Amino acid sequence: MLDLYLPIIVVIGIAFAFAIGSVVFSRLVGVKRYSELKMSPYECGVPPIGNANERFSVKFYLVAVAFIVFDVEVAFLYPWAIMFKQLGWYGAITMGIFIFVLVIGFIYDWKKGALEWE
Amino acid sequence: MENLVQEAIQNVNLHAVMPSLILSVAGMALLLVAVFSPRGKTAHIAWLSIASLIVAGIVTIMGWNDTQYGFAGSVQLDNFAAFFSMICIIAAGLAILMSDEYLKRENFPVGEYYPLILITTAGAMWMVSGTDLITIFLGLEVLSVSLYILAGFFRDQVRCNEAGLKYFFLGAFSTGFLLYGMALLYGVSGTTKVYDIAAYIQANPDTTTNVMFVAGGLLMLTGFFFKIAAAPFHMWTPDVYQGAPTPITAFMSAGPKAAAFAALIRVTFICLEGMQDHLTTVFWVLAVLTMTVGNLIALNQKDLKRMLAYSSIAHAGYAMVGLVAWNEIGSAGILFYMLVYTFMNMGAFAILILIGRSGEENLTLDGVTGLGYKKPMLGIAFSIFLFALMGLPPTAGFTGKFYIFAGAINSGYIWLAVLGVLNSAVSLYYYLRIMIFMYFKEPQEDYAWVKIYPATAVSIVISVIGVLYLGIVPGSIMQLARMAGF
Numbered sequence A: 001m002l003d004l005y006l007p008i009i010v011v012i013g014i015a016f017a018f019a020i021g022s023v024v025f026s027r028l029v030g031v032k033r034y035s036e037l038k039m040s041p042y043e044c045g046v047p048p049i050g051n052a053n054e055r056f057s058v059k060f061y062l063v064a065v066a067f068i069v070f071d072v073e074v075a076f077l078y079p080w081a082i083m084f085k086q087l088g089w090y091g092a093i094t095m096g097i098f099i100f101v102l103v104i105g106f107i108y109d110w111k112k113g114a115l116e117w118e
Numbered sequence B: 001m002e003n004l005v006q007e008a009i010q011n012v013n014l015h016a017v018m019p020s021l022i023l024s025v026a027g028m029a030l031l032l033v034a035v036f037s038p039r040g041k042t043a044h045i046a047w048l049s050i051a052s053l054i055v056a057g058i059v060t061i062m063g064w065n066d067t068q069y070g071f072a073g074s075v076q077l078d079n080f081a082a083f084f085s086m087i088c089i090i091a092a093g094l095a096i097l098m099s100d101e102y103l104k105r106e107n108f109p110v111g112e113y114y115p116l117i118l119i120t121t122a123g124a125m126w127m128v129s130g131t132d133l134i135t136i137f138l139g140l141e142v143l144s145v146s147l148y149i150l151a152g153f154f155r156d157q158v159r160c161n162e163a164g165l166k167y168f169f170l171g172a173f174s175t176g177f178l179l180y181g182m183a184l185l186y187g188v189s190g191t192t193k194v195y196d197i198a199a200y201i202q203a204n205p206d207t208t209t210n211v212m213f214v215a216g217g218l219l220m221l222t223g224f225f226f227k228i229a230a231a232p233f234h235m236w237t238p239d240v241y242q243g244a245p246t247p248i249t250a251f252m253s254a255g256p257k258a259a260a261f262a263a264l265i266r267v268t269f270i271c272l273e274g275m276q277d278h279l280t281t282v283f284w285v286l287a288v289l290t291m292t293v294g295n296l297i298a299l300n301q302k303d304l305k306r307m308l309a310y311s312s313i314a315h316a317g318y319a320m321v322g323l324v325a326w327n328e329i330g331s332a333g334i335l336f337y338m339l340v341y342t343f344m345n346m347g348a349f350a351i352l353i354l355i356g357r358s359g360e361e362n363l364t365l366d367g368v369t370g371l372g373y374k375k376p377m378l379g380i381a382f383s384i385f386l387f388a389l390m391g392l393p394p395t396a397g398f399t400g401k402f403y404i405f406a407g408a409i410n411s412g413y414i415w416l417a418v419l420g421v422l423n424s425a426v427s428l429y430y431y432l433r434i435m436i437f438m439y440f441k442e443p444q445e446d447y448a449w450v451k452i453y454p455a456t457a458v459s460i461v462i463s464v465i466g467v468l469y470l471g472i473v474p475g476s477i478m479q480l481a482r483m484a485g486f
Helices: A002-029 A059-082 A084-112 B002-010 B014-036 B043-062 B079-097 B100-105 B113-129 B133-151 B158-189 B194-203 B205-209 B211-228 B236-243 B246-271 B273-298 B304-325 B328-355 B376-390 B396-410 B414-439 B454-472 B475-484
Strands: B068-070 B075-077
Touching: A059 A084, A084 B014, B014 B043, B014 B068, B014 B075, B014 B079, B014 B113, B043 B079, B043 B113, B075 B079, B075 B113, B079 B113, B079 B246, B079 B328, B079 B454, B079 B475, B100 B454, B113 B133, B113 B246, B133 B158, B133 B211, B133 B246, B158 B194, B158 B211, B158 B236, B194 B205, B194 B246, B194 B273, B205 B211, B205 B273, B211 B246, B211 B273, B211 B304, B236 B246, B236 B304, B246 B273, B246 B304, B246 B328, B273 B304, B273 B414, B304 B328, B304 B396, B304 B414, B328 B376, B328 B396, B328 B454, B328 B475, B376 B396, B376 B414, B376 B454, B396 B414, B396 B454
Parallel strands: none
Antiparallel strands: B068 B075
């Protein structure tokens, strides 16, 4: 029973090794030229320090929301792709309806201009 | 694996979700219509929404006495679900009727408003027909998320923003309670299907003293109490009801509240039946608290929307008396009362829409001074709704309360019925006060700004007919409620 989890433990080990390894490696080897932008927590986006009551652009959040929609879509598409043969037409039609619903949201976004940056 | 897929396909049965399916498809289609329509043109979307509601209503009525099970027992469209679905459909229809001219007056005619109402209604229907905790939760979320948007719909009005944000935070918080409770029930019984949970308890009677089960049940009920605004979980109600657009306030106080009652009844009467002795105590304490708090605070309100918000808390308290009764008349009484409440409360809000000026600053007691003389028809209609809210015959408010209190008396809760009637007596004060301002004071204004919007007038007429019909000949509808009740 427990040996079923062995691959997961291996993956966790690799993930940790990769994460720690790449940080340590770049710290040892990388060239360091600091600038104000590079030292800030986010290179792009809302300035992290300042008055909280200032007006911020809603564009970032529109992009974030649109991203969530498509992210969730992918999360559902993966398991479907794996089971594609067994699910057959039933799965294809169900998934088609699901994607169609998302497309309606996408058309709405597009028409409202949520995808235009300027 | 092959078998699982086959089973899933066979168990879908779209008939069980047909009414809500119609509304969701219509909602999505109208969203596209809205986004492709020129700004400010919303009337056609409103009428298409009404049409889809009528279709969904006909499908619901045709499914009466024909219980459909769908999605492997997650959805059960029985008479109970059909009755509550009809309440939600009526509430949504009345709300849409009173909306279009109102949105124009408030200078915010945006088409997305109507699809959101349709999707809210679809969520409410999943909630009332759900026999799986996950389905109920899903329905509740669809309903709530659309309502958060609708409550804060006028994004340039500060009060409206406050309403949306407050509703969102407290609603999300209460959903947390609900979900935690559901998780605990799942942890104890190993299933999320309400009938399977009931079967598990039948097989293991000592579950009802299991701390995890009791905690799960109570947490889940807490989530529902938030939604029906039972004291002490009512704090959000006045601010949200006051700040939200008036048709949405009317809709919120009728449709979603009825849906929350439906899920509450289904879950308690099936899953938590073993805890009946303890739960009736919880219910009567909350019922007494809810109606007393609602009525006492309403006495002191000057703002009419806020007063009606507290009155809606009190009415949730009356309806909860039917839960305490825990018998057939009591549960049928709740169904009947929610229908009655839909008509009388939405009618009262429709009147407020007509009286209000843009921004609705004048919806106070002083704002209706002498209205009965200047606008006699409005005065009469408003009086009928107020009489119904008081619970006086021959309006439906009387018959509704009668059935609920009859259920309580049948179960031996005579003192609770007495408390309910005493509470109604308290409520006379603030409802009559509106009428005193309308009829016993000299008019100071000529109410020239009051225009009788045709669609809103239709919703008022429908509500008046509903209130009087259910009050004078309640028999046939009560018969249906008894067929639907538990």
